[in-house]
Amino acid sequence: MRPIQSLLASTALCAALLPALAIGQQSSSVETQAPNAPNQQPAFEGQTRAPQPPEAPQVETAAIAEDLPQLWSLEFLPDGRMLVSTKAGDIHIVTPDGEVGEPIAGLPEVDARGQGGLLDLALAPDFESSGRIFFSFSEPRDGGNGTSVASAVLSPDDANGGTLDGVTVIFQQMPAYNGDKHFGSRLVFAPDGALFVTVGERSDVETRNQAQDVSSGLGKVFRIDVDGAPLSDNPFTATENALPEIWSLGHRNMQAAALDGEGRLWTVEHGPMGGDELNRPEAGVNYGWPEVTYGLDYSGEPIGDGITALEGTTQPVYYWDPVIAPSGMALYEGSEFPEWQDAFLIGGLVSEGVVIVHLDGDQVVQEERVPLEARVRDVKVGPDGAVYAVTENPDAGTSSILRLSKASS
Ligand SMILES: [Ca+2]
Numbered sequence: 001m002r003p004i005q006s007l008l009a010s011t012a013l014c015a016a017l018l019p020a021l022a023i024g025q026q027s028s029s030v031e032t033q034a035p036n037a038p039n040q041q042p043a044f045e046g047q048t049r050a051p052q053p054p055e056a057p058q059v060e061t062a063a064i065a066e067d068l069p070q071l072w073s074l075e076f077l078p079d080g081r082m083l084v085s086t087k088a089g090d091i092h093i094v095t096p097d098g099e100v101g102e103p104i105a106g107l108p109e110v111d112a113r114g115q116g117g118l119l120d121l122a123l124a125p126d127f128e129s130s131g132r133i134f135f136s137f138s139e140p141r142d143g144g145n146g147t148s149v150a151s152a153v154l155s156p157d158d159a160n161g162g163t164l165d166g167v168t169v170i171f172q173q174m175p176a177y178n179g180d181k182h183f184g185s186r187l188v189f190a191p192d193g194a195l196f197v198t199v200g201e202r203s204d205v206e207t208r209n210q211a212q213d214v215s216s217g218l219g220k221v222f223r224i225d226v227d228g229a230p231l232s233d234n235p236f237t238a239t240e241n242a243l244p245e246i247w248s249l250g251h252r253n254m255q256a257a258a259l260d261g262e263g264r265l266w267t268v269e270h271g272p273m274g275g276d277e278l279n280r281p282e283a284g285v286n287y288g289w290p291e292v293t294y295g296l297d298y299s300g301e302p303i304g305d306g307i308t309a310l311e312g313t314t315q316p317v318y319y320w321d322p323v324i325a326p327s328g329m330a331l332y333e334g335s336e337f338p339e340w341q342d343a344f345l346i347g348g349l350v351s352e353g354v355v356i357v358h359l360d361g362d363q364v365v366q367e368e369r370v371p372l373e374a375r376v377r378d379v380k381v382g383p384d385g386a387v388y389a390v391t392e393n394p395d396a397g398t399s400s401i402l403r404l405s406k407a408s409s
Pocket residue numbers: 073074075120121122187
């Protein structure tokens with residue numbers, strides 16, 4: 001699609017040809033590979049392989065910083081500098097022109113084996129006055145490890161270094177488990193100040209069923225306050241033996257989450273082979289894993305009964321087969337890419353680029369992709385309206401920060 005568009009952009013026939021071409025493109029998905037589970041059918045039209053938009057912006061990519069330690073997340077500070085977390089357990093400040101400061105001192109130990117490490121970063125809603133940040137990490141614990149959330153006060157200095165004071169673990173996903181997979185996680189503050197925490201179900205057959213169990217913290221979205229306490233209007237506060245921090249259940253592994261323009265939470269979770277899904281998690285709702293899902297186990301066998309719909313569980317808004325392997329998500333609001341206004345940008349690890357989903361109401365109507373030929377771990381919109389993608393090369397243990405802007409011609 002891209003070469004065709006480049007060609008069109010450079011020809012005077014562009015205007016004459018586009019309408020005819022647009023009709024053809026509207027019917028075609030950006031995904032051209034065969035599905036892993038060809039016998040599974042979407043529950044409604046547009047639940048997968050939405051058409052591409054008739055016109056996509058031409059994107060120019062520049063590396064802001066290369067050969068950084070392997071990163072997991074990026075947040076913009078109010079002064080325009082970036083705060084990044086490294087999988088190994090450090091936080092650095094990166095300037096807009098790519099200067100990287102010394103590690104911020106004061107972080108706790110992380111269990112960085114497998115999919116573990118220092119994971120997401122979030123600034124407190126009152127960061128400008130409090131300096132408080134939140135971070136999630138795979139915490140070494142008795143009997144294994146688990147995803148935990150901590151807060152601390154960041155005092156950045158002008159040399160792009162700084163300190164972290166008063167580190168306090170405010171929340172621990174329970175139970176601990178001795179594994180190195182599916183820690184989640186993303187941290188998202190809602191407009192009312194509630195903190196959403198997305199996690200995973202630790203992957204293994206012996207733990208994944210706990211995604212359905214409201215007395216377990218595996219495979220859930222949590223909703224807590226800045227001290228880690230459950231919100232009093234959470235859905236399971238009055239349910240016996242339920243964890244009151246739970247917001248929604250039946251999730252597999254969520255490494256992408258963002259608010260929409262109305263302040264509502266959306267998540268994208270890693271599904272099994274052919275089952276990544278976009279959800280809008282609502283209070284008390286069961287998203288099905290592992291009882292019902294699209295896709296197959298990595299062995300090629302069905303998951304459970306191999307069903308894609310089940311009463312009492314909610315269908316994903318959208319799913320991908322084959323998977324994109326989602327990590328990082330941002331709502332696009334900015335002037336650089338008017339074509340993407342109010343669309344979600346999702347990082348793709350396996351799909352190696354940014355996946356853009358355009359919504360009409362709560363339904364995906366178009367899917368577009370910006371290939372970057374690198375695993376995308378996090379994606380953010382900068383204060384300049386450009387899109388910033390954190391890429392990773394796990395074999396080399398390195399990352400880059402890419403800036404995506406509108407191509408000038
Ligand atoms: Ca974040």
